[in-house]
Amino acid sequence: MAITNGGLLNSVAAPQQQTLSSNYIDFTSTATAGWAQQYLPDLMEKEAEVFGPRTISGFLSQVGAEEAMSSDQVVWSEQGRLHLSYKGTVVLAGDTNGTFEVTTDIDGIALTTTHGIRTNDVVLLASAGKVSKCLVVETPGSAVVSLESYGEEVLTSHAVTAGGCTLLVIGSEYGKGQAYTDNTGTFKSDKRTALTPTFKTFTNKPIIMKDYYEISGSDVSQIGWVEVTGEEGQNGYLWYLKAEGDTRARFTDYLEMSMLEAEKAVAASLIGFGDDGQIRGAADADVNAGTEGLFAAIESRGNLTSGITGVNAATDLAEFDAILAEFDSQGAIEENMMFVNRATSLAMDDMLASMNSYGAGGTSYGVFDNEEDMALNLGFSGFRRGSYDFYKSDMRYLNDKATRGAINTAAGSAAIRGIIVPAGTSTVYDQSLGKNLKRPFLHVRYRASQTDNRKMKTWTTGSVGATTSALDAMQIHYLSERCLVTQGANNFMLMK
Numbered sequence: 001m002a003i004t005n006g007g008l009l010n011s012v013a014a015p016q017q018q019t020l021s022s023n024y025i026d027f028t029s030t031a032t033a034g035w036a037q038q039y040l041p042d043l044m045e046k047e048a049e050v051f052g053p054r055t056i057s058g059f060l061s062q063v064g065a066e067e068a069m070s071s072d073q074v075v076w077s078e079q080g081r082l083h084l085s086y087k088g089t090v091v092l093a094g095d096t097n098g099t100f101e102v103t104t105d106i107d108g109i110a111l112t113t114t115h116g117i118r119t120n121d122v123v124l125l126a127s128a129g130k131v132s133k134c135l136v137v138e139t140p141g142s143a144v145v146s147l148e149s150y151g152e153e154v155l156t157s158h159a160v161t162a163g164g165c166t167l168l169v170i171g172s173e174y175g176k177g178q179a180y181t182d183n184t185g186t187f188k189s190d191k192r193t194a195l196t197p198t199f200k201t202f203t204n205k206p207i208i209m210k211d212y213y214e215i216s217g218s219d220v221s222q223i224g225w226v227e228v229t230g231e232e233g234q235n236g237y238l239w240y241l242k243a244e245g246d247t248r249a250r251f252t253d254y255l256e257m258s259m260l261e262a263e264k265a266v267a268a269s270l271i272g273f274g275d276d277g278q279i280r281g282a283a284d285a286d287v288n289a290g291t292e293g294l295f296a297a298i299e300s301r302g303n304l305t306s307g308i309t310g311v312n313a314a315t316d317l318a319e320f321d322a323i324l325a326e327f328d329s330q331g332a333i334e335e336n337m338m339f340v341n342r343a344t345s346l347a348m349d350d351m352l353a354s355m356n357s358y359g360a361g362g363t364s365y366g367v368f369d370n371e372e373d374m375a376l377n378l379g380f381s382g383f384r385r386g387s388y389d390f391y392k393s394d395m396r397y398l399n400d401k402a403t404r405g406a407i408n409t410a411a412g413s414a415a416i417r418g419i420i421v422p423a424g425t426s427t428v429y430d431q432s433l434g435k436n437l438k439r440p441f442l443h444v445r446y447r448a449s450q451t452d453n454r455k456m457k458t459w460t461t462g463s464v465g466a467t468t469s470a471l472d473a474m475q476i477h478y479l480s481e482r483c484l485v486t487q488g489a490n491n492f493m494l495m496k
Contacts, residue, residue, distance in 0.1 A: 068448035084169040098155030262293035297486035340418030341398035420493035
């Protein structure tokens with residue numbers, strides 16, 4: 001079944017802030033309308049709100065917090081994994097029983113000699129269909145580690161394909177009186193070295209967003225015919241208040257959309273800014289453009305799922321079981337919030353309904369007794385699988401045709417179905433404050449000081465009201481300087 005939109009939807013904001021014939025009743029024509037008519041038209045004064053709530057902001061207010069900053073960037077660090085686990089290749093040549101050549105850590109980050117495997121470590125060596133317990137007998141200053149197996153003479157039964165094996169340190173074993181030295185009593189760094197905890201440092205920079213609304217002094221005194229209301233609380237008959245409120249609401253949405261969608265400019269993009277604030281090429285730029293938004297942070301440091309069987313693969317539990325397995329390997333945060341588009345939300349409802357023995361016949365969703373006068377609830381707000389709780393919510397930004405909804409339609413397999421956000425807080429070391437702090441996984445940082453707060457600045461200039469310039473108009477300016485901090489992105493899931 002095809003659905004066709006009406007052709008007269010007022011879906012594009014007028015680029016001019018003035019009274020237009022397309023917006024107001026025209027009384028100047030001389031044919032069948034206007035003053036040539038015997039009677040004035042029956043005017044319905046109140047504006048019809050045909051698009052419902054038009055704003056999409058609110059996501060970050062539900063899952064994050066806001067905090068002031070006074071620098072050009074925010075720096076934070078995140079702890080590394082506690083245990084030593086690596087990917088690599090079993091190499092049979094060059095050693096009696098076999099060696100393990102480290103290629104990456106367990107998360108796939110390339111390594112050379114910066115591993116933590118030491119002599120006398122007891123390790124588990126695993127490849128397809130085989131697990132061996134081995135003792136590390138030599139760790140020269142390279143990625144190659146010499147092993148001796150407890151249960152077999154050689155390691156020929158293991159896969160020798162590149163990166164085909166996993167090694168996990170489970171402890172150590174020493175002989176009586178054996179020390180971290182060679183037989184001459186000299187300390188040898190390749191025998192045993194102290195392990196230093198590692199952490200990763202991340203940065204993000206704020207971007208400056210601006211907009212303004214302008215209306216001439218003459219039009220400010222114009223009385224409109226239509227009673228208006230808006231998302232910003234504006235109401236009454238003065239038409240320019242409606243336009244100013246829409247501009248403010250749109251800018252508020254920009255603040256949230258930027259924090260979701262923004263990304264840092266790479267060198268190849270040739271985007272930057274000079275000291276004068278003007279756009280420059282990368283070679284002449286003093287400040288790089290862009291900031292890391294939520295989607296970019298998850299794609300670079302978090303988890304992605306494209307489903308098990310294709311688009312809207314949430315129609316069975318296979319995808320969620322895969323998501324649970326990945327969360328188990330990460331922070332294992334049990335409470336998660338899902339913000340999804342409409343198609344994915346309905347697919348999840350159908351999936352959960354199919355778990356009910358009566359769901360296939362359409363007689364029962366949930367636990368209740370059906371009655372003829374009862375409104376059947378065909379949706380679910382959440383569910384529990386394994387030890388994880390998922391709370392589902394529709395995300396207007398992913399559905400609205402004027403925002404991500406239309407982009408998703410054109411993006412195909414690159415469309416974003418939703419995001420899974422961990423609930424609760426994370427403990428991180430704040431470089432600016434010099435101490436550990438508990439913060440929500442998501443929070444917005446905005447520039448502020450004792451003299452100026454740039455979270456959301458609004459000021460008025462012009463000749464209307466309090467006169468500030470010779471401009472015979474009112475200009476209302478909006479500005480914000482902010483960035484998003486995505487801590488523990490490994491606990492997030494982007495559904496594409």
